[in-house]
Amino acid sequence: MxxxxxxxxxxxxxxxxxxxxxxxxxxxxxxxxxxxxxxxxxxxxxxxxxxxxxxxxxxxxxxxxxxxxxxxxxxxxxxxxxxxxxxxxxxxxxxxxxxxxxxxxxxxxxxxxxxxxxxxxxxxxxxxxxxxxxxxxxxxxxxxxxxxxxxxxxxxxxTLPHLEWLNGIAEIIKHAVIMDRKFFEFLERVLPIGPHSNRKIIRKIIRRSIEIKKSIVKQDERELSIRSILNFGHTVGHAIEKSSEYKISHGRAVATGIIVEAAISMELGLFPHSSFKRLTELLIQAGFKSLVQKKFSSDLIYFMRTDKKKRMGKINFVLIKDIGKVYSNKNLFTFEVPEKTLKKVLNRFGLKGLEY
Ligand SMILES: NC(=O)c1ccc[n+]([C@@H]2O[C@H](COP(=O)([O-])OP(=O)(O)OC[C@H]3O[C@@H](n4cnc5c(N)ncnc54)[C@H](O)[C@@H]3O)[C@@H](O)[C@H]2O)c1
Ligand SMILES: [Zn+2]
Missing domain, CATH: 3.40.50.1970 (Rossmann fold)
Structure with missing residues (x-):
């Protein structure tokens, strides 16, 4: 209830x-x-x-x-x-x-x-x-x-600290990107907001975000297929968190993960460049300032591969077709991406690893 x-x-x-x-x-x-x-x-x-x-x-x-x-x-x-x-x-x-x-x-x-x-x-x-x-x-x-x-x-x-607020905002943006273009457009109109902003707007974004997560979980409670789309931005996000020894907050890591995973989708010819630009702009508008680090020390791919939830070291990604639409094929929602593509995208962002 x-x-x-x-x-x-x-x-x-x-x-x-x-x-x-x-x-x-x-x-x-x-x-x-x-x-x-x-x-x-x-x-x-x-x-x-x-x-x-x-x-x-x-x-x-x-x-x-x-x-x-x-x-x-x-x-x-x-x-x-x-x-x-x-x-x-x-x-x-x-x-x-x-x-x-x-x-x-x-x-x-x-x-x-x-x-x-x-x-x-x-x-x-x-x-x-x-x-x-x-x-x-x-x-x-x-x-x-x-x-x-x-x-x-x-x-x-x-009473929520700003950084904790942003952690929630990253997940809200993720929900809009994977499921609801109209909600994304709404966020484009209202962000940035904080805990003291208009109560009606806060309630609306919380409620819509909950509806999105609920509708996905309802279809696949045990995460055997579609529920995995909630991990969009998290394959890279978790690797960033781990490589920073959790000094980088979950929200900031996921915001970066969203950008990198959208770029992978773009590199594979699925996600349009204009949408990629809008997505980056929204994250910056929401309060994520430096989305991508400039200098790097360790290999993010290593952290992605050693994720304990990965099967046999395979790195799977949720890919997006456009804002509000994930890519799926025969009820599959995550896909292995060639290491060459992954490296190319990470190099473009200078994301071989991270230094703080
Ligand atoms: N079960 C799931 O499906 C699921 C999904 C996503 C995340 N998680 C888990 O949730 C955790 C992250 O949640 P979180 O970000 O809420 O972390 P958290 O519970 O650590 O809360 C973040 C910080 O905010 C403080 N805080 C919470 N509410 C506050 C308030 N109203 N005013 C002031 N301070 C407040 C907490 O004391 C803490 O310091 C992780 O452990 C993650 O694995 C679980
Ligand atoms: Zn998360």
Missing amino acids: LIFWKEPIQTAIKIIRGKKYAGVAVISDSNVISLYANTFVSCLKKAKLPCSVIEFPAGDSNKTRSTKEKIEDSLLKTGAGRDWVIVALGGGVTGDIAGFTASTFMRGIDWINIPTSLLSMVDASLGGKTGVNTPSGKNLIGTFHNPVAIIISETFLQ
Whole structure:
């Protein structure tokens, strides 16, 4: 159940009451806890609902099995049982780890997701994937476990740092590029925007972006075919993140990935040059200043090939035909690109590797 624009805490309490859960465990990271969790917990107490708040240190580097174990120990210590509900209050890291915990605690309990970052609203909270990172790679251990409700409220965004805002904007642009030309044109008219911009516009871009992701996931929940188009910009994006040892933010890496992967599509004669120009301009307009680095130290292709989710070292790309249209062939949505083409495009951008 997706709930839009209602007062988030009272809405969650209403659901919790309706489902008659015996107790509530609010899971939040160290940043979000001081901003929002305390208010939530005092509301739960006022509503006479047994509750406990579990905090973990903020950051993707803490999305680990060891953090999950600590959360589970806290749940057991508080006396949480099968009739409890977990509430994830935070960004994508919180949603992923709280959802994963809910999926295995007492063999699986309900959870409610209240995303507080733009990226988690338009991307991470949707599609039922939960999980943690391991030293071998990101998101390699996890489950599919949908929350009973996702409560979307733009009010949280007021406190979101600029870089985190841009991380969400990159995914929103990606959604427009792979699926919806009209939405892309709308973004061309309204960007750049920030958390304090016109509320109607913010709501519109969040809502449309969610609709796009939902419609794709609905067709292919387990990512066997079309869901993979959501990885547009991410083959190169992940390699950039990895080669920078995660110093470059996900949004900036994906923005660069979008450009490079669009250039690959152009090199293969699929994507028109005029659309490529528009795409680059929109990303710059949105706030991504230096999309491509000038000096490089390591080989991005190496990082693409060693991605743990790749099969047999093959590098596959989502290709685009135009703004709003991906290329597909016989229900295939990702394609191996000749190394020669890849090198040619990367060299053109000076993207052999990156230096910071
Ligand atoms: N499950 C999925 O399908 C899926 C999809 C995409 C991404 N993800 C995962 O999501 C994570 C990225 O999500 P994210 O960007 O939200 O990361 P995040 O949860 O780390 O949040 C980013 C930062 O913003 C802070 N924050 C969140 N909301 C805030 C607010 N309202 N005010 C102030 N600060 C706030 C957090 O404390 C954190 O420091 C990654 O781990 C990624 O793997 C999952
Ligand atoms: Zn992403």
